[in-house]
Amino acid sequence: MRYLLRKILFYIVAFCAAITINFALPRLLPGNPVDVMLAKLAQRGQVAPETREAIEAMLGTTDDASLLSQFGDYLVNIFRGDLGVSVTFFPTPVVTVIGQALPWTILLVGIATVISFVIAQLLGMLAGWKRGGWLDSLIPTSTVLQAVPYFWLALILSYVFAVTLGFFPISGGYDYRTVSAGWSWEFLASAVKYGTLPALTIxxxxxxxxxxxxxxxMVSTMAEDYVVTAEAKGLRPRRIMTMYAGRNAILPSVAGFGIALGAVVGGSILTEQVFSYPGIGQTLLQSVQNNDYALMQGVFLIITTSVLLTNFFVDVVYGLIDPRTRHQG
Known part of the structure; x- marks a missing residue:
């Protein structure tokens, strides 16, 4: 119980810090979202002088309000579920904009991350178990994958499988010309086809x-006494590999899964840009281009909260897998 309370307190502090940074960063960027909105309205005709005051009040960026006052209003609105109105998609609320983009990213990043984690652990376990085998000899080449940027790999896959071979679409989330969005087999099949290359990149x-x-x-764990004892007892090699060596070797990977998720989310944002995938990454780019404070804050809030919740869940699971961590400190 102390372990769980300690983790909850830590992540509450981290969440408060994330909210503060989330509020400050967009306001450090050059430009003004009110000017962006006025420029859009001016394309449709003349803008009355009082329009600027109304837009400032709506966006919470009035000159009379101090940063501290704006921050207080921001906190109140967060817990009310009101993230403001998007300048980019005016007059659509930020919650609605994020709600339309978030499912795409959740499915893309979530499924791709789980698949990557499972494949990496299984192949790593087999390579460590059979040291010197053909799979183990391929391990050095896998380090090249760590050095390849997400967007570069996305461009290569797009050129080979979409442009040259024509196996997959080059961009988009689904075939909007022939399929209507909804929970139908045609839509799901189209979404899977369009999401294959972005997922493969991740x-x-x-x-x-x-x-x-x-x-x-796995190699390090194979030299532990409990593994040697299990081999001396004549247990089946598969059981030793999975229940003794693999179960303990995977602990650092579980602990690092939440941290790695942050890098995956960052890479997926770039991947979405290459494939014009209608997820959070595309929405974030549009918000930055238009100095859309409210939408930027909303996207950052969703990303940071998701990473923090994932790390909290991983810490809890790690405490269940390895009871020793619950008795530290």
């Missing part, structure tokens, strides 16, 4: 580090 890019790490831990 899987390949995040595979190298996990594979090498699991292999090295």
């Amino acid at each position: 899987v390949i890019s995040s595979l190298g580090a996990g594979l090498v790490g699991m292999r090295n831990m």
